[in-house]
Amino acid sequence: MRLGRLQRWLWGGFAGLAAACAAARAEPAPVRPNFVLILVDDAALMDFGAYGGEARTPNIDRLASAGALFTHYRTSPLCAPSRAMLLTGIDNHRNGVATIPEVLPPEHEGKPGYGLRLAPEAITVAERLRRAGYRTYMTGKWHLGSGKGDLPSSHGFQKSLALDASGADNWEQKPYMPYYDTAPWFEDGKPATLPADFYSSEFIVDRMIDYLETDRATGDPFFAYVAFQAVHIPVQAPRSYTARYEAVYDKGWDSVRTARWQRAQAMGLIPAGAPVAAKPAGLRRWDALPNPERRLLAKSMAVNAGMIEAMDDHIGRLIAYLEKRSALANTVFVVTSDNGPEPNEPVSQRGFPLWMRMNGYDQNLDRLGEKGSFVSIGPEWATAAAAPHSLFKFYASEGGLRVPFIMSGPGITAQPRVSAAAFVTDVAPTLLDIAGIEGAGGMTMTGRSLRPVLSGAADHVYAPDAAIGMEVSGNAALYRGDYKLVRNLPPHGDGQWKLYNLAQDPGETRDLGSTEPARLRSMLADYRSYAKSMGVLEIPEGYDPFRQITLNTRIKILKHHGWALGGILLGGVALVILTLRLIRKRRPA
Structure with a gap:
């Protein structure tokens, strides 16, 4: 009797277990989404059509209309630190890429965080x-480095085609500086080796x-990281794209700056009536320039818009491919920029025109x-592109940090405007969260997942009193709620800390440091805490990036061509000696 009951109990248990296993087999496993991370180079907040820009970007706009368009996303003011943070979710001083090698002072070389290569613990x-x-x-x-262990193949990418430089020509395999x-x-x-018919996008x-x-x-x-050269110097585009914008910029940069400021208010990117940022000192006046120079400058900006549209067309080809392969519906897209618009105008720098001629430009x-x-757009057009915000790439003002950020795909609620604060370090943890992957191992991420905002479950992931710091090459900022503490170095900054209420003054026109000294001190203490915890080094006295x-370029030239320069010098010395000997021989005894 007891045996029969035991048998029935055992058989019942087995049957229940078998049923549970069968149910588990019948229930399909959750489908993991694909990811396409699109990074644009040096695009301003309002460069895409979805943000009110002049360039036609229907494919980016399509992603924006189906997903979430962020209006308060910030990155770093320089490319490599932004890319390192984007891929790791870790602050740039901890992930090893505090700045870029082109502007690294010798005092920082080799210091922790300043090796300018991804740290082994900074897992992408x-x-x-x-x-x-x-x-x-x-x-x-x-x-992010091309030494042993530095290329994408050593950081999780199974296949890669990578340019390890701050930029390069878009038509040929040659340098740009x-x-x-x-x-x-x-x-x-x-x-x-690039093909003969190469065009970067x-x-x-x-x-x-x-x-x-x-x-x-x-x-x-799959995870696909697509990092465009557009619209980094040299700005280049096929004629068919540039031609569409030939007349758009003929009225000059002040016209574009005002128009973007007005559109920003109409679109809700900034509050109605918020002042436009002040222009940096020393900029040229459009109406004071001779007509040939105005024509060149207007067309330079037309090329810039054409390059953005060309890039968007090629993004459209990628979207079409995924749609054809029935993968589009299960793909999460991220579209953003590494920093704000580029103000440099190399052609005006001493010696650069000669270098251009030597390199076929x-x-x-x-x-x-x-x-x-x-082609480069220069500081005046960069100021216009960054409007309504202050300054541009290199600087910690909003024009250098506040850039477009769009996410679209499964699980992301369509939201025409997302005002939640978001940062470049949030992208990696967000993608891992969507994929259902724990971020175990390696260095702890400093960013947060934006998934609650993307799904519509929350309207923010950072509390109003959360302090978020950022620093690159001495230019620094700290955000806390509506307030921002910022320091910019010369030539367009004065190295002093300033306090702004971005909810009222997104153009950073009214320094509140003297009227809210307690808040200034409190936020400065927050910044110092951030800098200490992340390993930010003090910038050397008199540093100018x-x-x-x-200086760093001259050192590089000597490394690249020192043997040739040495040969020329030795040849010159030999020629002088030979000449002196001939002169002596010809002298009468």
Whole structure:
């Protein structure tokens, strides 16, 4: 009797377990989404159509209309630190890329956080996704090192085509500044040669599609990091795109600056009536320039808009590919910029025109932006592009930090305006959260997942009293609620801390330091706490990033061409000696 009961109990238990297993097998596992992370280079907040820009960007706008368009997202003011934070979710001083090598002062060389290569403990989102079974790809600008263990293939990307430089020509494999002696492209960790018909935006997307197609049969989800060169110097675009904007910028930068400020208010990017940022000192007046110079400058900005539209067209090809392969509906897109618009105008710098001629560059107006053409928009157009905000790339003012940020895809509620604060370090933890992957191992991320905001479950992830710091090469900021503490170094800053209420004054026009001294002291204490915990080094006395890049470039030139310069010098000395000997021989005894 007891045995029978025991048998029935055992059989019942087995039956229940079998039923549970069968139910588990019948219930499909959750489908993990694909990810496409699109990074634009030097795009201002209002450069895309969805944010009120002049350039046509229907594909980016399509993603924005179906997803969440953020209006208060901040990055760093320089490319490599932003890219390192984007990929790791870790502050730039902790992940190893505190600044860029071009502006690194010798006092900081080799110091913790300033090695300018990703620290081994700073595990990228690509590596974390790869470990979880994702296919991982990267195409475009890397700028995080090309030494042993530095390229994408050592940081989680199974296939990659990477440019390890701050920029390069978009039509040919050649450098864009004397700091580099070539355009260092690598494929899967090995030096790569570009095709003869290369155009950067097209080729970057072509190669990404190749990677996706080659491994499509595996059925595994993918992470695709697409890092465009647009719109970094040299600004270049096919003639067909530039031609559409030939007349758009003829009235000059003040006209564009005012129009963007007005559109920003109409679109709700800033409060109605909020003042536009003051213009930096020393800028040229449009109406004081001779007509040939105005024509060149107007067309330079037309090339800039054309380059943005060309990039958007190629983004459209990637979207179309995913749609054709029935992968689009399960793909999360991120579109953002590494920092604000680029103000540098290299052509006006001493010696640069000679370097241009030696490297096959000119500024022929008729074919401006095409192969062999060197274009930059300069500080006046950068000021207009950054409107209604203050300053531009390199600086910690809003024009350098506040950039577009769009997320679209499964699980993301369509939201035409997301006013929640978000930061570049939030992207990696957000993607991992959406994928259902724990961020175990390696260095702790400093960012937060934005998933509650994206799903509509919350309207913010940072409390109003949360203090968020940022520093690159002495330019620094700390956000706390509506308030911002900021310091900018010369030439466009004075090195002094200033306090602004961004809810009322997004253009940073009214320093509240003297009227709210207690808040200034409190936020300065928060910044110092941030700097200490992250390992921020004090900037050397008299440091100027633009003078530093000149010094670092000269050192690089000597490294690249020291043997040639030495040969020329020795040849000159030999010629002088030979000449003196001939003179002595010809003298009468």
